[in-house]
Amino acid sequence: MGTAIELCIHNVSLSYSKNFMGNDYGFLFQEGDLFRRKSDLIDYDYYEEHPEEKEELAEAEELFARTLSRIVPRLEILGFTLEAARAEYQAVVAEAVEITGYCEREEPKIEYLTFDEFCNFACHYPLGDLKSGYIEHEMPDRDMLSQGRFASDIDVLKRIPWSENSDSYWSEASFLSARVCILSAESMLQVFALNAANAEIEVTWEFGPIVHAGWVQREAFQQGARRKQKILIATEGASDARIIKRSLDILRPDVADFFTFVDVDERHHFWGTGNLVKFAEGLLRIDVLNQVLFVFDNDAEGVDAFRKLEKMKLPANMRAVLLPDLEEFRGFSARGPEGVSVSDINGRAAAIECYLDLRLDQYPAPKVTWSNFKKDIDAWHGVLEHKESYAKHFYDQPDNLLRNGSYDVSKLLKLIDALIRQAVSVVPVV
Template identity: 70%
Template sequence: MGTSIELCLGNVSLSYAKNHMGRDYGFLFQDGDLTRRKSESIDYEYYEEHPEEKQELDKFEETFARTLSRVIPRLNLLGYTLDLARSEYEFLVSESLELSNDIEELKKEYLTFEEFCNLACRYPLSELKSEYVEYDTENRDIISQGRFAEDLAEFDRLPWRDNSDLYWSEASYFSEKVCILSAELMLQVFALNDENSQVEVTWEFGPIVHAGWVQRDEFKGGVLQKQKILIATEGTSDARIIRRALDVLRPDVTDFFNFVDVDERHPFWGTGNLVKFAEGLLRIDVLNQVLFVFDNDAEGVDAFHKLKKLNPPANMRAMLLPDLEEFKEFSTVGPEGVNVSDINGRAVAIECYLDLNIEQYPAPQITWSNFKKDINAWHGALDYKESYSKYFYSQTDEMLRSGNYDASKLLKVIDTLIQEAGLVTPIV
């Protein structure tokens, strides 16, 4: 006997271990995903007969649960992408051919990755039946296969895997035959069907803890320290604004990011010092994942290119705040008076992505300050930028989420940052 633990998507098992923790899937979840669920492993009749022990159920039923749509952004940040799923599937096909001694197996035309995905996503997972089919049921194998009994020819074209025929329901048959990739990548495949987006990913660990096989403190939500990404910005305002935007607008991934000095005086203010900081990290072969974020102005673009010339390793990456359509025709003032200019790459700091429609201030405007000879471009700054920042900080979280405050440009910043962070590769 013993106690098992599974990572599931709906009723489909993606990963299984018995009498030990197996793979740690805490990184898929956050602390707020901890909940309680009734478990088939619990003898509820016993607790009805022994009400004095019912308090044990609080720990016995502990489970992490999160909808698939909220897990996918976390997988993307960790590099578990659909492209990686394709690579793993194609490796299984080549491995099956290499290990096979069966002439018929060698002649088999395996499903392409696209065909595999179509098979995996043919039916919404919420529709799969999980009721146990008794062993003495006539034609049990066929009945257990459910609707998939009509698709056996396709299942036979899946790459070989050391699995068994111990299935007892439609969902367990599907899990046994189709879930041939690592659990993280199967989640990406299943996400291709939009109807799976609200199906829950669950990691029920209460029973194995209660049975004494694993200590409770082994199960924690959130990413590990080595999975976190350090965000280094030009100044404190950049860090504070991006940090708050992540916390409020993209809370499902905010635990992935650490920031250099959000609350105290910034240790390397300005583009030049940020590049020097990067040079220092390169000299000591730092293993942390780092993303350098530069303003989309003349100085930021110049510094960004200087850092790129340093050829940083895969665990270090640089980005500019994104070009936006809204900045292609922006009011500016300089030696030639008031004009409408494209300020992308010339004068876009983090404050430009805030809501610039404040009644007590005139229309937003950039003032050109100096000409950068080394990059042949004027550098400018947003007028009253501190006031736009104060207005942003004065908003409640609900105002930022509801649309009462225009956070559309800010969302483009943090979505770009999340995309760039997903391209940072940890040193193994």
């Protein structure tokens, strides 16, 4: 007999294993995604007769569950993008073409669906509408009944590559799983996300029964980013790290656990761009395998240091990045020897505090002051006036006001989304 474990989206199975864990999908979930739910794999009559074993029942009912819309950002940051799914599908088709080329019975030649056609077909029916009731083998026309609405799509189905599970179905939902879910679970989740009606459909990983049966230890099932999936963000100052970390935790909580920081709450070891460059040099010498983003302010000193790191030819698991250029910084007040003028401060004076809400009643309009000239990049370096006050105002905001209040987080969102995009390009060392 044995016990199965499946990763499912609604009633559609994406990954199946029996008597062992199979792929580890804990990274799809976070703290708060652990639930207890009734399972078809549990003998509830037994527990009615043995109420003293209710603690074991609690273990048997455990699973992780999360809506698809909140799983997609976690897929994206690990490189499981829609384009990656496209490449996987094209590889499956290429293999099918090669195999059928040796089969004389394959006449006429199959014209397989393009990836876009495949996606459109997979998303034709909202997953929540699919029937999952078991069709008994003795039922007349059992195959047709099990296929449900897909029975009328036979011509399209012939153009989808065959898999070893294509004949294993007993309901409309299981038919979609067997005949259409031919890609990895991560890729199929991206495909199903193309249908907006699937956004709030739950993805579940029901592990309680296989733990309760003794096949796998409970400790094997943990939610959250794995150590090898995490990215260290190294900044030139403690303020940078604190602002980025809090912004991720509050504004992008679905991926915040993929990022770690150096001494966010303690003394910062890399004051200034020079020390951060030295830190990068040290990591290069010892050939560290961690994924690292070296983040520099978008000012003249940051640009200077960024270019120095670029010349070092960082390995694939490391990347130097600047805070992003913003349109809001192209017409910024700046004080220099000839008074105040409007300047583009991108690459010259946009330290991280510039990305905060700069509307403070007790101060005039935000302004930078030009301080020193950087010959190596032929640009003046500027500093935001009252930057500590802007930072304090940010720290003083309750979490809920940062999410939904009057505090302007528009520039912060552009900053952290730019960092998340850079994180996708950092390749983990296997």
